[in-house]
Amino acid sequence: MNIHSHGAYLAYEERLAQRIQTTLSRSLNRNLWKRILWRLGLAVLGFVLVGSVLLEYLRYLFPRINEMPFVIFLTVTFLLCPIIVISVRHVLALLVELQMAHVELLVILGNVVAMRDQDTGEHNLRVAIMAVRLAEAAKVAPKLVWGLFMGAFLHDVGKIGVPDNILLKPGCFTDKERLEMQKHVLHGYDIVASSEWLQGAARVVRFHHEKFDGTGYPDGTGAGDIPIEARIFSIVDVFDALVSSRPYKDAMSLNQALEVMEKERGTSFDPDFLDAFLPIAGTLYDQVIESGLDQHKEMGAAIIERYSGQ
Numbered sequence: 001m002n003i004h005s006h007g008a009y010l011a012y013e014e015r016l017a018q019r020i021q022t023t024l025s026r027s028l029n030r031n032l033w034k035r036i037l038w039r040l041g042l043a044v045l046g047f048v049l050v051g052s053v054l055l056e057y058l059r060y061l062f063p064r065i066n067e068m069p070f071v072i073f074l075t076v077t078f079l080l081c082p083i084i085v086i087s088v089r090h091v092l093a094l095l096v097e098l099q100m101a102h103v104e105l106l107v108i109l110g111n112v113v114a115m116r117d118q119d120t121g122e123h124n125l126r127v128a129i130m131a132v133r134l135a136e137a138a139k140v141a142p143k144l145v146w147g148l149f150m151g152a153f154l155h156d157v158g159k160i161g162v163p164d165n166i167l168l169k170p171g172c173f174t175d176k177e178r179l180e181m182q183k184h185v186l187h188g189y190d191i192v193a194s195s196e197w198l199q200g201a202a203r204v205v206r207f208h209h210e211k212f213d214g215t216g217y218p219d220g221t222g223a224g225d226i227p228i229e230a231r232i233f234s235i236v237d238v239f240d241a242l243v244s245s246r247p248y249k250d251a252m253s254l255n256q257a258l259e260v261m262e263k264e265r266g267t268s269f270d271p272d273f274l275d276a277f278l279p280i281a282g283t284l285y286d287q288v289i290e291s292g293l294d295q296h297k298e299m300g301a302a303i304i305e306r307y308s309g310q
């Protein structure tokens with residue numbers, strides 16, 4: 001029986017998606033409400049300050065002015081504040097819903113492809129977390145980090161378009177099957193590139209199998225022509241694959257994995273990002289590879305809280 005049609009597996013997938021979604025939604029709401037309170041506070045403060053300055057300026061310009069109309073204007077405006085506040089809250093509530101819909105879409109897409117690929121979805125979350133950690137260590141611009149996180153989570157979404165007899169084949173691929181499998185990169189790009197919100201993710205999806213020396217696929221793009229997000233992602237994706245056990249292989253130790261990766265310096269990997277990765281590899285191994293889903297959810301939620309508004 002195919003594992004994907006097994007009831008227990010499907011139930012597990014559903015539970016996993018629900019748990020991730022619940023955590024993300026709590027985090028996002030907390031984050032946006034903080035922003036709402038900050039903005040409201042700043043709006044009231046700004047209103048008082050600007051009103052006072054204007055009043056003083058009018059007194060300076062027109063010492064004999066009758067202040068009453070202006071005071072009335074300020075008072076009426078202040079009385080309208082509740083309506084303004086309610087409107088702002090309504091707009092921000094819609095914004096929360098919109099962002100939640102985006103995050104839900106992200107989780108659903110990631111889990112759909114994980115189900116097709118005999119995976120629990122945990123790989124997607126692990127590599128997304130490690131990609132962000134590496135980006136932070138390499139001091140990559142924060143505006144790129146959210147796209148990197150989404151792209152890492154969705155990197156293999158194009159496997160949806162690969163036929164089952166190839167995607168789930170237990171043995172080696174023929175040349176024709178390998179080419180068909182490699183098309184998952186383009187399928188994935190077609191899926192995410194149409195979304196304005198997923199443009200950062202599209203750069204990871206499109207280039208995640210390119211290599212620094214230009215021997216990757218689908219185009220043989222190399223070095224600086226590969227977007228930063230994809231150069232970062234390829235390092236953590238290979239690291240996760242090496243130190244994880246699969247049905248066909250045992251997990252490597254941390255040192256074994258780093259030895260293999262060092263040999264790929266300048267061929268598969270950008271040397272600069274590999275230099276940023278090596279010092280944090282031990283920490284990533286302890287905190288991400290050796291930890292469980294609950295910890296991964298917390299780390300993912302913290303990343304969403306920090307970067308989703310960038």
Ligand SMILES: [Fe+2]
Nearest residue numbers: 155156208209
């Ligand atoms: Fe891939």
